[in-house]
Amino acid sequence: xxxxxxxxxxxxxxxxxxxxxxxxxxxxxxxxxxxxxxxxxxxxxxxxxxxxxxxxxxxxxxxxxxxxxxxxxxxxxxxxxxxxxxxxxxxxxxxxxxxxxxxxxxxxxxxxxxxxxxxxxxxxxxxxxxxxxxxxxxxxxxxxxxxxxxxxxxxx
Amino acid sequence: xxxxxxxxxxxxxxxxxxxxxxxxxxxxxxxxxxxxxxxxxxxxxxxxxxxxxxxxxxxxxxxxxxxxxxxxxxxxxxxxxxxxxxxxxxxxxxxxxxxxxxxxxxxxxxxxxxxxxxxxxxxxxxxxxxxxxxxxxxxxxxxxxxxxxxxxxxxxxxxxxxxxxxxxxxxxxxxxxxxxxxxxxxxxxxxxxxxxxxxxxxxxxxxxxxxxxxxxxxxxxxxxxxxxxxxxxxxxxxxxxxxxxxxxxxxxxxxxxxxxxxxxxxxxxxxxxxxxxxxxxxxxxxxxxxxxxxxxxxxxxxxxxxxxxxxxxxxxxxxxxxxxxxxxxxxxxxxxxxxxxxxxxxxxxxxxxxxxxxxxxxxxxxxxxxxxxxxxxxxxxxxxxxxxxxxxxxxxxxxxxxxxxxxxxxx
Numbered sequence: 001x002x003x004x005x006x007x008x009x010x011x012x013x014x015x016x017x018x019x020x021x022x023x024x025x026x027x028x029x030x031x032x033x034x035x036x037x038x039x040x041x042x043x044x045x046x047x048x049x050x051x052x053x054x055x056x057x058x059x060x061x062x063x064x065x066x067x068x069x070x071x072x073x074x075x076x077x078x079x080x081x082x083x084x085x086x087x088x089x090x091x092x093x094x095x096x097x098x099x100x101x102x103x104x105x106x107x108x109x110x111x112x113x114x115x116x117x118x119x120x121x122x123x124x125x126x127x128x129x130x131x132x133x134x135x136x137x138x139x140x141x142x143x144x145x146x147x148x149x150x151x152x153x154x155x156x
Numbered sequence: 157x158x159x160x161x162x163x164x165x166x167x168x169x170x171x172x173x174x175x176x177x178x179x180x181x182x183x184x185x186x187x188x189x190x191x192x193x194x195x196x197x198x199x200x201x202x203x204x205x206x207x208x209x210x211x212x213x214x215x216x217x218x219x220x221x222x223x224x225x226x227x228x229x230x231x232x233x234x235x236x237x238x239x240x241x242x243x244x245x246x247x248x249x250x251x252x253x254x255x256x257x258x259x260x261x262x263x264x265x266x267x268x269x270x271x272x273x274x275x276x277x278x279x280x281x282x283x284x285x286x287x288x289x290x291x292x293x294x295x296x297x298x299x300x301x302x303x304x305x306x307x308x309x310x311x312x313x314x315x316x317x318x319x320x321x322x323x324x325x326x327x328x329x330x331x332x333x334x335x336x337x338x339x340x341x342x343x344x345x346x347x348x349x350x351x352x353x354x355x356x357x358x359x360x361x362x363x364x365x366x367x368x369x370x371x372x373x374x375x376x377x378x379x380x381x382x383x384x385x386x387x388x389x390x391x392x393x394x395x396x397x398x399x400x401x402x403x404x405x406x407x408x409x410x411x412x413x414x415x416x417x418x419x420x421x422x423x424x425x426x427x428x429x430x431x432x433x434x435x436x437x438x439x440x441x442x443x444x445x446x447x448x449x450x451x452x453x454x455x456x457x458x459x460x461x462x463x464x465x466x467x468x469x470x471x472x473x474x475x476x477x478x479x480x481x482x483x484x485x486x487x488x489x490x491x492x493x494x495x496x497x498x499x500x501x502x503x504x505x506x507x508x509x510x511x512x513x514x515x516x517x518x519x520x521x522x523x524x525x526x527x528x529x530x531x532x533x534x535x536x537x538x539x540x541x542x543x544x545x546x547x548x549x550x551x552x553x554x555x556x557x558x559x560x561x562x563x564x565x566x567x
Contacts, residue, residue, distance in 0.1 A: 024451075024452075025240070027389055028452075028453060030451070052367055053367070053370055053383075054370055055453075055455075055462070055464045055481060055486075056464050056466070056479065056481035058466045058477070058479040060468065060476070060477040060479075069466065071453055071464065071466070075383065075388070076388055076389075077388055077389035079389075079453055079455070081453060100368070100370065101368055101369060101489070102368070102369050102370030102486065102489050104489065105196075105485060105488075105489060106481075124193070125193065125194075125195040126197075127195075127196055127197050128196060128197030128200040129197060129200065130197065130198075130200075131546070131549075139202065139205050140204065140205055144205075146202065146205070149209060
């Protein structure tokens with residue numbers, strides 16, 4: 001299955017993915033998935049298209065909201081990147097640990113660094129911030145500044 | 157039925173058996189581990205956030221310091237991503253030089269691991285031997301790049317130092333020495349009964365578990381996952397070079413040893429091919445300071461497994477987001493599985509066998525008091541009490557046990 005065939009299968013199977021899948025170069029497919037349909041697409045990619053390895057989960061602050069990207073790979077060069085957009089207020093995703101147990105630590109990172117709620121994630125140790133990290137401070141949010149950079153900005 | 161209950165033993169974050177801070181809570185029944193959990197994050201330095209506040213060029217040097225061992229891995233993964241967004245094709249000679257440094261880094265990392273593995277199983281002679289030989293490749297890296305670690309060879313658009321004819325000869329000479337020594341270690345690892353007995357059947361990770369837990373690199377390849385980014389998704393000069401992906405089905409620490417030893421031999425061959433094939437020409441191209449908007453996922457086979465960088469740009473000279481997924485983060489999740497129902501004495505070698513690198517894994521925030529600027533001296537007793545308090549919060553309390561002990565010892 002090459003990139004074009006994967007794109008075709010995704011578009012055939014899920015009508016809402018029409019025009020939402022792009023091949024950026026050999027081996028890289030990005031797809032914008034509606035949040036409420038994400039689980040279905042993810043499960044299909046994992047079980048039917050053999051994307052069994054989760055490389056990472058990237059969370060980022062777009063300013064007007066958040067974005068979470070699930071990077072999936074399999075044998076060979078192709079990486080399928082599934083993106084979902086989240087609202088600025090109360091960002092929330094469902095856990096995928098039921099499909100990939102390895103997602104646990106990436107999801108905890110989303111919680112700690114961006115303050116994205118992960119629904120259904122089993123209780124466990126936080127990662128990667130320290131136990132005495134102040135509540136409600138999410139360092140990877142764009143409006144967050146560490147004391148050092150805040151001071152630098154003030155002096156500049 | 158045994159008459160004693162389970163005991164939870166805290167190991168780390170500061171512990172003589174572990175070289176970097178990480179904390180394990182091990183549940184023991186007798187000598188056997190029944191459950192374990194790991195807490196990471198002690199090396200979190202805020203590098204991803206810091207990258208967003210710096211230019212791409214500054215980012216290269218910062219990203220290189222994510223890890224002391226695989227510094228070239230991280231910087232290459234990052235510059236590859238930035239070059240791809242900028243649409244820059246780097247000169248062929250630069251690709252070969254990146255590959256050369258990458259393989260020398262793999263050689264030094266695998267030799268380092270072999271020494272650590274020897275040390276963890278009480279075979280310190282092996283540590284002394286391999287680390288002596290590792291100096292050969294460290295000297296070579298210092299000659300080629302100016303540094304033993306954090307080579308600073310990469311820049312956006314190519315590499316910063318060329319390789320001279322004399323240096324090429326030195327590389328070939330050193331590789332001959334290293335190959336001879338490695339063959340001796342392979343002989344040792346496959347024949348020496350002590351090593352076999354100590355490593356076989358220890359830290360077992362089945363093929364299925366390796367897939368579901370996302371194991372990468374030698375940890376995955378020792379459980380039959382024949383994936384190697386250099387082969388699957390070639391970058392730098394790997395597409396033009398001939399090498400084998402080493403994978404075995406042993407699924408234990410012994411398998412991980414075989415994979416790394418096999419990879420050393422492949423790396424020697426790769427270095428020789430690079431020296432023979434390296435084309436003439438420039439080593440760098442100019443790249444504008446401002447990088448157009450875009451996003452790229454860059455993959456790199458680091459000595460410990462696949463290193464993944466995601467970079468998003470917004471058209472300015474600073475990145476919008478840099479995400480680093482170091483290989484240990486993918487592998488550490490399989491450690492609990494490997495420890496299950498095993499002896500406590502196997503724990504150091506099982507953890508060491510994934511070749512963990514927690515600095516890489518934690519990357520990211522230390523807060524400094526910029527207001528007072530006063531230096532505080534923390535006395536040992538304060539640290540001890542803080543530690544006791546922290547473990548109490550985690551549910552590990554030795555107060556009753558200590559009381560009992562003092563009574564017995566008449567303290």
